[in-house]
Amino acid sequence: MSPRPAPPEVDRVAAAKAAVAARRARAAVKNSVADRSRTALDVAETGWNDPASAEATLRVTELLTSIPTLGPTRVAKLMDTLAISDRKRVGGLGSRQRVKLREYLVTRAGGEPARLVVLAGPTAVGKGTVSAYIRENYPDVLLSVSATTRSPRPGEVDGVHYYFVSDEEFDRKIAAGELLEWATVHNSYRYGTPRPPIDEALAAGRRVLLEIDLQGARLVRQAMPEAILVFLLPPTWEELVRRLIGRGTEDAAEQSRRLETAKVEMAAQDEFDVKVVNHDVSEAAREVVELMAVPISH
């Protein structure tokens, strides 16, 4: 005698149970992908921080295949996307490769990829010029407008280049917690980054660029460790001096004060994630924008 078909409500219960089990199984794999990605990120960062560690000698391909769902074919494709040769070891990666690998692992670990880039560098290296180029040519990138206590230079527009504020207003902003960071730059005026526009832009998934001094970059690193810190370098020291004098916006005393600060700042370049040489404005701008997270297909 053939078995009788199950009544429809029994089918529905069985189907619902199967769906719950499948959902749980998918969640378990997803969690373990996130956990293993977090572990892989910790391993990579140990290797980057300590070149003598065992982690630094691990091949990147081995690191990636430790993540469930990444088989050899997907790893090979990913290495290609990240522009990392398959012989590379964790400790031997270049700074851009590290940024991209970190971005990938952070995303897989369920975290937010870095969409905030901080551009710093010595006076007159061209930070303002490169930032202005990015504002013009990459309109989807939010260029933060700082508050400052210095007066506008000819051609500078309040709300576009800076918010030009009094000392009292700057004090109020600090007290109200409105600044992500602030610093007295070149021992003269105060400059600070308004926080609300940055939080809003990042929450909306936009890419954000801050063009600030070295002290500010250090403070942003503390407040937002996921930010990528870029140090803009002049082709040579002589070219830096030429650009400062050629700009003609400071008198001789201010120029020599700025060059003193510049020497100290140049010595701190290794604190940064990536160095970009400003030979050519459009090329430097492209290099900076390329560091900002764009999703990598998994």
Ligand SMILES: Nc1ncnc2c1ncn2[C@@H]1O[C@H](COP(=O)(O)OP(=O)(O)OP(=O)(O)O)[C@@H](O)[C@H]1O
């Ligand atoms: N790639 C480049 N080649 C030649 N000149 C450049 C280049 N980039 C910038 N400059 C010039 O160098 C001078 C300094 O540039 P800019 O004012 O952008 O520097 P900065 O880093 O913002 O300086 P500061 O920190 O003092 O505000 C300007 O006259 C600018 O036109």
Ligand SMILES: Nc1nc2c(ncn2[C@@H]2O[C@H](COP(=O)(O)O)[C@@H](O)[C@H]2O)c(=O)[nH]1
């Ligand atoms: N820490 C911060 N530094 C800032 C900010 N905005 C600009 N700056 C830096 O100040 C100097 C001088 O700028 P200038 O326009 O007077 O020539 C330059 O190095 C900028 O990068 C800021 O919000 N925070």
